Amino acid sequence: MNDSPAVVATHPGFAEVRAAIARIPRVDIAIKNTPMTEAPNLARLLGGPRIFVKRDDLTGVAFGGNKLRNLEFRLARTMAEKPDVVIVGLDLQSNSARQTVGACNKLGLETILVLEGSRPNQVQGNLLVDYLLGAEVHFARDRQEQRRLLDSLAEECRRKGRKPHILNDNPMFDVASAVAYLETTIEMLEQLDAMGLKPTAFYMSSSGKGAAGLEIARKLFGGFAVHCVTATSEFDVPSRTAKIANETCEALGLSLRLAPSDITNFGEFVGERYGVPSDAGNEATRLFARHEGIILDPVYTGKAASGMIAHIRAGRFKRDDVVVFVHTGGTPAIFTWNQLWADGKGATS
Ligand SMILES: Cc1ncc(COP(=O)(O)O)c(C=O)c1O
Structure with a gap:
């Protein structure tokens, strides 16, 4: 992403890493420095360690989430082309799509979504928010049709004298996510330090992109474990994470390199498959809600929390x-899966 990144000290501290990140073009979209709150009821219930929750569900745009942080870098690159409309192809109930539309609204850009799947009878969850945010939504049967639609919609925009940008062709998704979560880890270490605490372990839902940021921070600053939990069996997560981490180090001018053996990622909490809630994930979602008033989701964070629990x-x-x-x-996925919670049953405590 940087043509020739400045070389950073061999053992950089927070300031040097922040300075390297500051060299990447960025737009201000997300609320950062999100709260880090203790979850004492959950800790007491589980009879375990002190538990803290980093509230990146509160990043401030369209129900928040992790993607707003990487969109700051990706959309800076987009804005350099001065488009007036962003076209993006993602999954039907994508968190990323919702946050992209919210972020584009903040930047004064229109958004056209091409979502893989068909329009459900009941529009709910992320898709409902996409409509509320004003996205023009198209549906594609599969990835091939999605690609064709991305190109034909861009062509149509150009014919009308508009300047479209296809976000899928912006190559920064992986590195921008890792940079964002390297920065978030520094934020978390500083928040804990201000409380006089040192972390033992971080748990996070990731199948490589955000995880790469946490793993770089672990290698640079040490003293804690990173336990990412994937929500999909699609990837060999350790090698994917190491690859993204190394591309990120290169982009930031860090001499550090990671191997797949450096990465800890738990694949056993996916349940049946990606996108289908698991019993353990649903239990974790209920426990967080009932004992801490924190809403997780059954597709990503609930499953990651089930790993921690x-x-x-x-x-x-x-x-x-x-x-x-x-x-x-x-x-927003709790509304898509409303029947899981509607009967009030299923709490373990
Ligand atoms: C809520 C949530 N958590 C975690 C992830 C995983 O993020 P990544 O694999 O990009 O680190 C996603 C990705 O879509 C997500 O929507």
């Missing part, structure tokens, strides 16, 4: 350990 129950942590759960958002 399983590890706590297995006795992995001591009472005075500090475990941080990074809440990456995704909350």
Whole structure:
């Protein structure tokens, strides 16, 4: 992303890493420095370590979430082309799509979404928010049709004298996500430090992009574990994470390199498959709601929380350990899966 990034010191501190990040063009969209709050009821219930929640569900635009942080870098690159409309192809109930439309609204750009799937009878969750935000929504049967539509809609815009930008062709998604979560980890370490605390482990839903940022921070600053939990079986997550981490280090001018063996990612909490809630994830979602008033989602964060809870129950942590759960958002999905919660049953405690 930087043509020739400045070389950063071999053992950089927070200031040097922040300075390297500051060299990447960026627009201001998200609320950053999101709260880090303790979850004492949950910790007491589980009889485990101290639990803190990094509230990245509160990044401030269209129900918040992790993607707003990377959109600051991706859309800076988009804005350099001076478009008036952003066209993006994503999944039907994509958190990323919702946050992209919200971010584009803030920048005064129109958004055309090409979502894989068909329009459901009941418009709910992220799709409902996409409409509310004013996106023009098209549906595609599969990836091939999605690609064709992206190109033909862009062509149509150009014919009308408009300047479209296809966000899928913007190559920064992986690196921008990792940069964003490297910065977020510094933010978290500073927040904990201000409370006189050092983290034992971070838990976060990721299948590589955000995880790469946390893993770079772990290698640079040390003293804590990174336990990312994937919500999909689609990737070999350790090699994907290491690859993204190395591209990110290169872009930032960091000499550090990571191998797949450096990465800890738990694949056993996916359940049946991506996008389908799991019993353990639903239990975690209920526990967070009922004991802390924090809403997770059943597709990403609930499953990641189920990994953290399983590890706590297995006795992995001591009472005075500090475990941080990074809440990456995704909350509109609770409405898509309304029947899971509507009967009021299923709480373990
Ligand atoms: C709520 C939520 N959490 C976590 C993730 C995973 O993020 P990544 O794999 O990009 O780190 C996503 C991705 O779409 C998400 O929507």
